[in-house]
Amino acid sequence: MKTCIGIALAVLALAAPASAGLLVAPTRLVLEDGTRHGEFILVNKGEQTERYRISLEGRRMGPDGRLQQAPTPGEGDLFAHELIRFAPRVVVLPPEEPQMVRILVRSPGDLPVGEYRSHLVFRQIPEAPPAAPEIGAEKKGLKVRITPIFGVSVPIIVRHGKLRGEGALSQPELLAGENEPLLRVRLSREGNRSLFGDFAVIHETPGAEPRELGRANNVALYTPNRERPVEIPLQALEGPLPRRGRLRVEFRDAESDESELIAESALALPNP
Numbered sequence: 001m002k003t004c005i006g007i008a009l010a011v012l013a014l015a016a017p018a019s020a021g022l023l024v025a026p027t028r029l030v031l032e033d034g035t036r037h038g039e040f041i042l043v044n045k046g047e048q049t050e051r052y053r054i055s056l057e058g059r060r061m062g063p064d065g066r067l068q069q070a071p072t073p074g075e076g077d078l079f080a081h082e083l084i085r086f087a088p089r090v091v092v093l094p095p096e097e098p099q100m101v102r103i104l105v106r107s108p109g110d111l112p113v114g115e116y117r118s119h120l121v122f123r124q125i126p127e128a129p130p131a132a133p134e135i136g137a138e139k140k141g142l143k144v145r146i147t148p149i150f151g152v153s154v155p156i157i158v159r160h161g162k163l164r165g166e167g168a169l170s171q172p173e174l175l176a177g178e179n180e181p182l183l184r185v186r187l188s189r190e191g192n193r194s195l196f197g198d199f200a201v202i203h204e205t206p207g208a209e210p211r212e213l214g215r216a217n218n219v220a221l222y223t224p225n226r227e228r229p230v231e232i233p234l235q236a237l238e239g240p241l242p243r244r245g246r247l248r249v250e251f252r253d254a255e256s257d258e259s260e261l262i263a264e265s266a267l268a269l270p271n272p
Contacts, residue, residue: 021044021045021046021050022042022043022044022045022046022050022052022093022122022124022152023042023043023044023045024040024041024042024122024152024154025040025041026040026154027154027218028154028155028157028196028218028220029103029120029154029155029156029157030157030159030255031103031105031156031157031158031159032159033159033160033161035105036104036105036106037102037103037104037105038102038103038105038156039100039101039102039103040100040101040103040120040154041098041099041100041101042091042093042098042099042100042101042122043093043096043097043098043099044093044094044095044096044097045095045096046095047095048095049092049093049094049095050092050093050124050125051090051091051092051093051124051125052090052091052093052122052123052124052125053089053090053122053123053125054086054088054089054090054091054101054120054121054122054123055089055120055121055123056080056081056084056086056118056119056120056121056156057069057118057119057121057153058070058071058072058073058077058079058081058118058119059117059118059119059153059155060074060077061220061221061222061225061228063225063228064228064229065221065228065229065230067119067153075224076223076224077224078114078115078116078117078223078224079116079117079118080116080117080118080156080157080158081118083105083106083107083111083116083158084103084104084105084106084118084156084158085103085104085105085106086101086102086103086104086120087101087102088101090125091122101120103120103156105158107158107160111160112160112161113160113161113162113163113192114160114161114163114192115157115158115159115160115163115192115193115194115223116157116158116159116160117155117156117157117158117194117222117223118155118156119153119154119155119156120153120154120155120156121151121152121153122151122152122153123151124151155220155222157194159193163191163192163193164191164192164193165189165190165191165192165193165194165195166189166190166191166262167187167188167189167190167195167197167221167251167262167263168187168188168190168263169185169186169187169188169249169251169263169264169265170185170186170188170265171184171185171186172184172185172247172249172265172266172267173185173267174234174247174267175231177231177233179233180233180234180235181233181234181241182231182232182233182234183201183214183231183232183234183247183249183267184229184230184231184232185199185229185230185232185249185265186227186228186229186230187219187221187227187228187229187230187251187263188221188226188227189221189223189225189226189227190226192223193223194220194221194222194223195220195221195262196218196219196220196253196254196255197219197251197252197253197254197262198215198216198217198218198219198251198252198254198259199214199215199216199217199219199230199232199249199250199251200212200214200215200249200250200252201213201214201215201232201234201247201248201249202247202248202249202250203242203245203246203247203248204245204246204247204248205242205244205245205246206245208245210248213234213235213241213242213247214232214233214234214235215232216230216231216232216233217254218254219251232249242269243269243270243271244269244271245269246266246267246268246269247266247267247269248264248265248266249264249265249266249267250264251263251264
């Protein structure tokens with residue numbers, strides 16, 4: 001157990017989503033067929049003790065690739081609410097002290113084959129507001145107290161049965177971003193499982209070593225969505241972006257240790 005916590009803490013600062021000082025690892029929990037247990041590690045990076053309420057919620061990926069709240073399942077959605085149990089439901093986090101949230105999967109014997117997904121949401125519980133003034137106290141005007149509530153959402157994916165997922169890239173194009181140029185590409189999916197991978201944009205030209213110009217890691221295309229756009233910021237290593245050769249876009253599997261290539265595409269650059 002200490003080993004697991006140590007490994008999680010070692011990658012928290014680099015890989016975990018954060019909100020108001022809360023770090024969570026892993027960033028995504030995938031429970032393959034037959035796996036019944038999982039865990040998350042929480043760390044409060046703030047300077048004072050905080051409380052968080054934990055709940056399961058549905059999320060749906062929109063056409064632009066952004067996740068949206070989904071109180072009820074839509075067409076093709078397979079939520080994992082009924083399959084997942086977790087504890088605790090409220091955590092008190094002193095600064096820098098790790099807390100574990102345990103996940104248990106209970107799958108009925110007649111569960112249809114598929115990939116089920118729900119999101120574990122950690123919402124900060126705000127401090128109680130100050131006591132109201134006594135009756136008869138002088139009123140100097142209306143005062144509104146706004147208390148922001150911070151939260152982190154991480155997906156839990158339960159896979160049941162034999163699943164497959166295949167990807168393809170299409171329609172690569174260069175765009176002018178606000179601060180830097182972008183390469184936009186369309187990621188599409190076939191099969192009954194989500195895709196998770198890392199994008200790399202590599203410049204290739206005859207007589208020169210290939211060089212990486214852009215990267216976007218941990219990109220997801222969730223079921224039931226079939227496609228989504230992905231925008232990758234481009235930053236030349238030295239000097240301006242190239243105008244000759246081609247830009248090759250790779251999408252590699254983030255779930256495999258070998259980073260297997262899922263799909264690739266290329267965009268020819270116009271000669272100056």
